[in-house]
Amino acid sequence: MLSITDLTVSYGPVEALNGVTISVPRGEVTAVIGANGAGKSTLMRTLAGLVTPAAGQATLDGEIITRKSPEDIVRMGVALVPEGRSTIPELTVEENLRLGGLWRPKADRRTTQAEVFDLFPVLAERQRMRADTLSGGERQQLAIGRALMSNPKCLLLDEPSLGLAPLIVTQILHLVRRLADETKIAVLLVEQNAVTALRMADTGVVLNLGRIVQTGPASEIASDEKLRHAYLGY
Template sequence: MSAIEATSPAGEPLLAVRGVQTFYGKIQALRGVDVDVHEGEIVTLIGANGAGKSTLMMTICGNPRASTGQILYRGEDITHLPTHDIMSKSIAQSPEGRRVFARMTVMENLQMGAILEDDGYFDDDLRKVFELFPRLKERRGQRGGTLSGGEQQMLAIGRALMSRPKLLLLDEPSLGLAPLIVKQIFEVIRELNRNEGLTVFLVEQNAFHALRLAHRGYVMVNGAITMTGSGRELLARDEVRSAYLEGGAH
């Protein structure tokens, strides 16, 4: 671990990852990972492709399972819960690659993300998503698979927001998108955090945008956390700049 250590907010984290190891068969993907995400924070995890970032995100969601260690949400051990039980605890994920329902319309995709137990919030939640992403309102009758990459990313985030999450997990939201669209996506994330108090755990290869956005950050190398600090501290580190920021300041 680097000498830079982020000063975490006081109190129990909303999400706590403790000593998590994850394997794919005999290949170890995560090596004793520790991460804290406190309520109201944006925390980012950066690292090169293949470092294990998405594996951590998927392990939090229960697939694959952590071989050792604990994952705590609001103090509850969720390490071995089924994925659908984990996601029912006010956690939502916008996965890597977006994974919208290609044959469903934008509206149907958003309906799939909505809270099923109480539809009294639906109209209000839909209005908020359309305010954040006006393009989705314009495309509401269009099939998800015919949208542009940026529009699909907006839809994936909008679908996640329809479940009214307390914790939003974002996996590579900038992947494959034009710089202007990336800027728009990150501005929406900042707005949600600032205005709604939404807690965000963000996995990103685009270190420049992620660290500018985040309150705190972690650097992952070969399945292990090697550095942690505030977003500003990590942006200033020479080793972070040389490894992750070349060409990233768009």
């Protein structure tokens, strides 16, 4: 389980996150929703070790992950798929995947790669192709596949729907749901696309200007009209 406690992040005088507390149990999908500038990406980048928090901490199964390097956090079992389809276009599909588990023993890497190919068959078909020949949806699958290659206990997904067609978004989010159900990974998902995200998540967290305004079962948050009008703008 990923536990985030009182996490506060400042960029100079600006507080991007203020006392954020979230629990992400294994096998569940927690969706953090909120408008642009709510602090969603900052939350993800802090958990992955790219940003150092001013206060608070995050733990994975009791081990503190905050204030560690991204390289160590991946090894501890937290993998981030950053915003904007984070594949390396100059590398092949297979190389992008291999990269995700480069630090692991070869045999483990092979096993995980087979699992990733099961989950995303299209990646198996395109193994030898350069990542920049893939479509947007395929590239997002590759980005998630790369993160899974580290065999994480917790997967962080930053705006996986960005720039994808609605049908593809639904497909990707369904895969994420399946992943949580089948592998018991804890999934923390950040989305601007609140409707779709809440439909498949277990828990919803509404973030506004760096503070949590509401936490609850995803279905309740989705049906709370006042919340929708005030923070989600629909």
